[in-house]
Amino acid sequence: MLNVKCSSCGINIETQKNWVEFDCPSCKKTKIIRCERCRKIVNSYECESCKFIGP
Ligand SMILES: [Zn+2]
Numbered sequence: 001m002l003n004v005k006c007s008s009c010g011i012n013i014e015t016q017k018n019w020v021e022f023d024c025p026s027c028k029k030t031k032i033i034r035c036e037r038c039r040k041i042v043n044s045y046e047c048e049s050c051k052f053i054g055p
């Protein structure tokens with residue numbers, strides 16, 4: 001994977017270990033990517049397609 005960034009903080013997840021990828025819970029079209037840190041601190045993310053803000 002190239003230039004894949006955390007949807008919350010924008011960090012390049014190529015340098016991260018325990019990141020997750022899942023479909024947007026709202027539109028199910030866009031992949032949301034979260035790094036370990038953002039999962040731990042429950043950082044919010046915004047879907048690029050539908051502007052859904054999660055978790
Ligand atoms: Zn992050």
Ligand SMILES: [Zn+2]
Binds near residue numbers: 049050051
């Ligand atoms: Zn969405």
